[in-house]
Amino acid sequence: MKKTKTYKLWGAVKGTAVAIALGYFLVMPKDLKGQVVPFTLDPFSQPDIQITEGRLPTDYYGSGDADSSGFVDFEDYNAMVGGIQNDRSDVDGDGVPSTQNDRNILLDYIGGNRDILPGHWNHSNGIEKRDWVNKMIKRDPTDSNLGIPGVYDCGWFTRETYVNFHGAEDIENYLHYNKFVNPRNARFNIPVMEVVTRTTPLPPNLPGAHAINGVLVGPNDTTKYQANPTNFDHWFFFEPQTDGEVHPGDWSMNANEKVKIQWWGIPSGVSTNLNLVEFLLEDGNPNNYWVHPWMLTHDPNSPTSIVEENSLEKSVKSFKIGNPYPNPGNGFVNIPYKNNRFGKVTFEIYDMQGQLVDRISKNDIVAGENYFKYDFGKFASGIYNVVGTTIDGSIGAVRVIHLK
Ligand SMILES: [Ca+2]
Numbered sequence: 536m537k538k539t540k541t542y543k544l545w546g547a548v549k550g551t552a553v554a555i556a557l558g559y560f561l562v563m564p565k566d567l568k569g570q571v572v573p574f575t576l577d578p579f580s581q582p583d584i585q586i587t588e589g590r591l592p593t594d595y596y597g598s599g600d601a602d603s604s605g606f607v608d609f610e611d612y613n614a615m616v617g618g619i620q621n622d623r624s625d626v627d628g629d630g631v632p633s634t635q636n637d638r639n640i641l642l643d644y645i646g647g648n649r650d651i652l653p654g655h656w657n658h659s660n661g662i663e664k665r666d667w668v669n670k671m672i673k674r675d676p677t678d679s680n681l682g683i684p685g686v687y688d689c690g691w692f693t694r695e696t697y698v699n700f701h702g703a704e705d706i707e708n709y710l711h712y713n714k715f716v717n718p719r720n721a722r723f724n725i726p727v728m729e730v731v732t733r734t735t736p737l738p739p740n741l742p743g744a745h746a747i748n749g750v751l752v753g754p755n756d757t758t759k760y761q762a763n764p765t766n767f768d769h770w771f772f773f774e775p776q777t778d779g780e781v782h783p784g785d786w787s788m789n790a791n792e793k794v795k796i797q798w799w800g801i802p803s804g805v806s807t808n809l810n811l812v813e814f815l816l817e818d819g820n821p822n823n824y825w826v827h828p829w830m831l832t833h834d835p836n837s838p839t840s841i842v843e844e845n846s847l848e849k850s851v852k853s854f855k856i857g858n859p860y861p862n863p864g865n866g867f868v869n870i871p872y873k874n875n876r877f878g879k880v881t882f883e884i885y886d887m888q889g890q891l892v893d894r895i896s897k898n899d900i901v902a903g904e905n906y907f908k909y910d911f912g913k914f915a916s917g918i919y920n921v922v923g924t925t926i927d928g929s930i931g932a933v934r935v936i937h938l939k
């Protein structure tokens with residue numbers, strides 16, 4: 536089935552209406568995904584690291600693309616057997632790339648015996664997300680930076696963590712402050728947000744507010760796509776200065792205060808924080824919340840959602856169709872393609888009127904380079920679209936010119 540491609544219309548339309556109403560265009564941030572307007576504040580999605588020019592969509596920690604080809608396939612397994620050492624080949628996130636366990640997980644994934652890799656954030660359940668983000672927090676070196684009051688304080692620990700996990704579209708705007716110690720834009724590709732805490736009146740001589748990080752992980756069970764950003768317990772908070780998890784009543788979060796979860800960006804060169812959601816804590820319990828009208832409150836990655844699939848994971852799974860030969864042709868045409876996963880591939884042939892004229896399914900296609908050979912000789916001269924679909928819904932298409 537061809538997946539219906541729609542956009543985040545609800546959020547988009549509403550966002551535009553709000554923006555016009557409030558005259559916000561001048562400060563409208565470029566969204567994390569490169570959209571200008573309209574945009575949505577999306578705490579669910581893995582950020583799209585193509586935001587950084589020249590980066591492959593697979594260039595993030597644990598992606599499995601050990602050889603930097605842009606695909607995850609057997610060549611990566613071979614590279615890992617060869618002992619390649621990089622972020623992408625630490626598939627299990629334990630800090631040591633290309634171990635036997637990393638290779639086993641990758642092989643299971645390529646062979647179709649597991650649906651996702653541990654680093655595929657959007658499709659992980661709440662337990663897996665907690666496990667993975669805990670590992671990535673340990674991989675990130677920001678906690679070892681030297682804190683200097685008034686120079687590199689809690690806000691910079693939080694922002695450097697935000698850049699390393701979430702990533703920034705226009706990274707130059709972030710780096711011109713020249714305060715970050717070891718920034719690696721979107722290295723972990725996890726939608727970590729900024730969180731402002733200690734907002735309530737405090738004993739004298741203590742700073743009035745504090746900054747930490749948080750990420751939406753959903754319920755602490757094996758269900759997927761059930762995360763609700765307005766549920767306090769679905770957030771995982773951590774202290775970027777110590778790597779520790781944060782709970783209400785800890786030093787990093789008062790039991791009685793307003794906790795503000797924020798998007799951060801530098802639209803038009805102006806550092807801007809937008810509150811996504813605020814929780815009012817009373818004795819450690821969330822008694823009330825406020826949510827930004829532009830924010831998605833249901834999971835766009837849910838299989839039942841009509842919202843467009845996250846582009847990053849789509850590209851990880853997708854397959855590519857190459858140039859047919861001969862083209863133009865007058866009979867048999869070979870169409871090369873490359874797929875990431877073992878399994879069924881379906882090709883559909885459409886004529887110039889968009890009518891489906893043939894459908895061929897092939898089971899047991901191995902991952903890697905393949906070709907689809909098809910005889911157009913039975914058709915009238917014209918242009919035909921060949922659309923290939925893999926079992927995970929990835930789509931590729933190419934045009935064949937048939938001349939009798
Ligand atoms: Ca690769």
Ligand SMILES: [Ca+2]
Nearest residue numbers: 625629631637
């Ligand atoms: Ca490893």
